[in-house]
Amino acid sequence: MSGRSLDQPHRRIRITLVEPEGKINFAFILRLAKNFGIEDICVVKPRFSIKDPEVLRFATKGIDLIEKGRVVVRETLNDCLENSKVIVCTTSKERGSRDVLRVAVSPVFLSMILPRTGTITLIFGRESTGLTREELKVCDIVSVIETGTSYNVLNLSHAVAIYLYELTARRCETGVFGNECSNETYKAMLREAWKISSALGKDEAYFVLKHVLARASLRGKECGVLYKLFKSIAKLLVRD
CATH class of the missing domain: 1.10.8 (Helicase, Ruva Protein; domain 3)
Structure with missing residues (x-):
């Protein structure tokens, strides 16, 4: 049997993209959101119109999210954080003990420690420069995808796919009993x-x-x- 049980609590994922630069990447993210049932996408100052013909051509059924108003454009990152229970920043620049703002967890571990209810805001930075230190300060958790090589900078849409799979498709078992913190x-x-x-x-x-x-x-x-x-x-x- 596949899919989520309707009587089980589940987290709501909000994809937040900070100043995305690539139209095709954005279109593929819309397709991914449609694949994984994500209906909350916040875009901070995109470098293109979210209704650009190239976006619409590559988004295929993801266009539905734009037409239904599930994709919103905002001027600041803070505008995308409303009602967030946990804010997760993604980065390719994990520096461990050298930088406390970038102490990161893997997507697999992330799926185990996040609350099973409430809105989880998942933030992805610019394709060229990622997130600034000021933007990282708003985050509760930082996460990085380790590829096992010296080059772990993934294409934006590929990174989104990995996180959505880990946080929605995989079964979530926290191993911690009791009601979650409100x-x-x-x-x-x-x-x-x-x-x-x-x-x-x-x-x-x-x-x-x-x-x-x-x-x-x-x-x-x-x-x-x-x-x-x-x-x-x-x-x-x-x-x-």
């Missing part, structure tokens, strides 16, 4: 963590903590305890 509590917890980091002048520590917490598959009770802890510490450090 989006509201999780965001509130991060706000308190930011207050603490800012008060201590340790902004980099906030981004490290944010990435670690996003990879931890926290349950509801755990989020509640951490929120209260961070809030208590913030009150001690931050004076009105």
Whole structure:
């Protein structure tokens, strides 16, 4: 039996493309979205019209997503992040211990640690230069596709295909029981963590903590305890 069970919770994937440059690549991504049942695509300042004849010619049945208003164009990346439960940035420039903003997980591991419900915003950078450091700062998790060679820069549409397969077609087993942390509590917890980091002048520590917490598959009770802890510490450090 194939397909998702209707009575099981499932995550909603939002594809976000930052300043895409290639019309044909974009068209192929529309086809992939149609293949994998993705109906939420946000495009930040594309270098072409999303209704360009070349896009429509190569998108085939993916045109349906444009016609039904499932593809939106926005001026800033932040405009694409509304209602996101987890924000994932993809990159080909994993630098491990040398750069805390680029400590990355594989798509396979990503499929296991992401919550099974809510909107997961999956961000892909420019074909030529990828994502800037400021754009990486909005992310909860960074992910990279390791090819096992010194050249792991994939074509954009190929990278999208790999992520969509891992996050939608593969069976997701987290191995962690209990209700997931609510989006509201999780965001509130991060706000308190930011207050603490800012008060201590340790902004980099906030981004490290944010990435670690996003990879931890926290349950509801755990989020509640951490929120209260961070809030208590913030009150001690931050004076009105």
